[in-house]
Amino acid sequence: MSRYPTVAQIRAAEAATGLLANGVLMGRAAHGLASAILNHLRDTGGVYGRRAGLVVGSGDNGGDALYAGALLARRGVAVSAVLLDPAKAHPGGLAALRRTGGRVVVEFGELDVLVDGIVGIGGSGPLRPAAAAVLGAARALSPSATVVAVDLPSGVDADTGVVNEPAVRADLTVTFGLPRRAHVLAAPQCGRLVVVDIGLDPGAGRDAVLQSLSDAQVGAAWPVPGPFDDKYRQGVVGIVAGSAVYPGAALLCTGAAIAATSGMTRYAGPAAAAVVDHHPEVVAVGEPEEAGRVQAWIVGPGFGTDVDARARLRTVLAADVPVLVDADGITLLAQNPDLLAPRSAPTLLTPHAGEFARLTGAEVGADRVEAVRACAADLGATVLLKGRATLIAGPDDPDTVLVNEAGSSWAATAGSGDALSGIVGALLATGLPPALAAAMGARAHSVAAHIAAGRPGAPIGASALVAAISDAIRVLRASGA
Ligand SMILES: NC(=O)C1=CN([C@@H]2O[C@H](COP(=O)(O)OP(=O)(O)OC[C@H]3O[C@@H](n4cnc5c(N)ncnc54)[C@H](O)[C@@H]3O)[C@@H](O)[C@H]2O)[C@@H](O)CC1
Ligand SMILES: [K+]
The missing domain is CATH 3.40.50.10260 (YjeF N-terminal domain)
Structure with a gap:
């Protein structure tokens, strides 16, 4: 730390x-x-x-x-x-x-x-x-x-x-x-x-609010299957992302979730056929109501802002399990902030600066640490603000803001955010506290980008990042060994 x-x-x-x-x-x-x-x-x-x-x-x-x-x-x-x-x-x-x-x-x-x-x-x-x-x-x-x-x-x-x-x-x-x-x-x-x-x-x-986890801490806390674990005990994550026309976000998000933990990955949405095509281990259905039990939902990446997306967001937020809201989900939430009010299970929001402004009605401003802390307190949700230095604040602990400095900017590529929500959502489904899941996911995401880019480094797409998640977890786990 x-x-x-x-x-x-x-x-x-x-x-x-x-x-x-x-x-x-x-x-x-x-x-x-x-x-x-x-x-x-x-x-x-x-x-x-x-x-x-x-x-x-x-x-x-x-x-x-x-x-x-x-x-x-x-x-x-x-x-x-x-x-x-x-x-x-x-x-x-x-x-x-x-x-x-x-x-x-x-x-x-x-x-x-x-x-x-x-x-x-x-x-x-x-x-x-x-x-x-x-x-x-x-x-x-x-x-x-x-x-x-x-x-x-x-x-x-x-x-x-x-x-x-x-x-x-x-x-x-x-x-x-x-x-x-x-x-x-x-x-x-x-x-x-x-x-x-x-x-x-x-x-x-010791009284510093801004803190970062070491690679060794992330590696040691990474959930791996224990001797008596089965697919359910390790957490089932449900993903509502992408659309029939734009299945990309669904594929990247589910691919990242599959790589992040050994738990089960469900998909619910209009890209179900494409998801199963690419990731045969996923149990996919058309709507979140049809999905079986999940321990956490991811909702929003590339799923549009139309009336169907709004209905799916409503359904997912009504579930009494942790929910990660990203991308289009955040845009919809900004229009319907009342959706968060009845929730008692944790909510984790993962905005970039533009989505943050939509959500709060104000630009992030110069003091990003204070901005993310205030946003988390106001919304009663954990907030992960993306950037080269990603910041994470929870609603109940005003004295802690976690930061992940990416170490490189190779992850600044289209679809990279979909991969991040996949990793963090899968961690959330294992039962990790939201801020910890977010910080661990952000770290693994940046290590994966670094590995995928190689040395001296070449531009990557988000698919290459997803493909490097397993290696990133190995690197993190080895750093603590
Ligand atoms: N206080 C201590 O015990 C120690 C201090 N140390 C050094 O002392 C530094 C702090 O010293 P100071 O408090 O004297 O402050 P600085 O040396 O950082 O700044 C001096 C003064 O420059 C003026 N100033 C502010 N912005 C300016 C700008 N953009 N361009 C030009 N001038 C500007 C201000 O009047 C400011 O008080 C630390 O950063 C560190 O390098 C170290 O020697 C370690 C021990
Ligand atoms: K200086």
């Missing part, structure tokens, strides 16, 4: 050490930052004589960069620094840099490493024009220089992960004590993340 505290929580954890005022924490941060840069230089040709440029802002983030620069200079790195506001540059850090032979310059020469010490957790909004100009000139002169962000890339909001352009895009981000929300919400902007131990209390970050 990783936890991502807010800036306020990080500042409180730092203050609790009692080591803020005397500069001990900054010293540890600078050491960790310098080691990460030295490791990178060693891996790419050596340390001595390499060139590092520091872009230094007016706060402690700049202080970290200056002290780390001094340590690099002591190891033979040629260090230069551009001070964005010379009068406010961290005095101790600046003195240390000067003592070790680091130079203050107005513009950089060619560089191997460009260090962003502009702003950290005290930052807000985009890079100011002067900072953007310095970075732009450095990038133009040294396009292959490695960009190292101190704490987080400047211009990226630490709590929301919003990238306020112009912002730094880093190859490596070195942070201190605990990861910030931005590191998972804006992971592609951060590059590789190194978390330096600065001696925070071991319990620091």
Whole structure:
């Protein structure tokens, strides 16, 4: 489990050490930052004589960069620094840099490493024009220089992960004590993340709302058949998806559900013939009323928004079992929010940003974590908001929002959402709590996309993703073994 505290929580954890005022924490941060840069230089040709440029802002983030620069200079790195506001540059850090032979310059020469010490957790909004100009000139002169962000890339909001352009895009981000929300919400902007131990209390970050499951946790919790299980005991999932004209969503959703667990998969809808054709293990009928018992329903992927779809949604939501509502089902639900009111079994909604706006009547906005939490509380349902960082909130636990950072964007392809609902719905039918089922499903989905794309990666369709689900589960289960 990783936890991502807010800036306020990080500042409180730092203050609790009692080591803020005397500069001990900054010293540890600078050491960790310098080691990460030295490791990178060693891996790419050596340390001595390499060139590092520091872009230094007016706060402690700049202080970290200056002290780390001094340590690099002591190891033979040629260090230069551009001070964005010379009068406010961290005095101790600046003195240390000067003592070790680091130079203050107005513009950089060619560089191997460009260090962003502009702003950290005290930052807000985009890079100011002067900072953007310095970075732009450095990038133009040294396009292959490695960009190292101190704490987080400047211009990226630490709590929301919003990238306020112009912002730094880093190859490596070195942070201190605990990861910030931005590191998972804006992971592609951060590059590789190194978390330096600065001696925070071991319990620091326990109060963080935003959390992610490790691969090992997902693998260990994945339901597999036990010695006395039969097809019914492992959960029967019922799927209402697709249409006679567009059977694709039905095929992808059922294919994913079949791969996700060993329980039974039922299908109810107008694509029954095509589903059985492709997936002979599915028991398929025309309408949900005709299906036998299920432990969870999936309703909505590609099933249209006409009067028949509306009737099927009504039928499924009237059942006293967990229901996952996706895609067209969410659009219909947005028009008939009263359908959720009588439900006592869990409901799980899996909107993308557009469906979320339809559902709530407002755009997701900058603070995605708060948006998903508020939506879950308002609707009394578990909500999975799709994206590169997928967020999951339940209605009963306002102190937990789960996040799955996909690690790649290969899953951004048509039909990928149908596969996600198939996996999550099958997990829901096994009896897993909705938020856990959603987070586990999201993780397996992104691992499957990664496996299907291969290395160095090639575009995939959703069918390839579905075909890789079994391998993804193997990878997740092996990671905990
Ligand atoms: N407090 C501590 O104990 C530690 C702090 N550390 C470092 O200190 C950083 C926080 O330092 P500060 O609180 O001084 O804040 P920052 O250095 O992040 O920001 C400094 C100031 O820059 C101004 N500013 C805000 N947005 C800006 C923008 N877009 N462009 C230009 N200027 C902007 C603000 O006035 C802000 O207070 C952390 O991110 C971390 O790098 C580390 O040394 C570890 C220990
Ligand atoms: K920074």
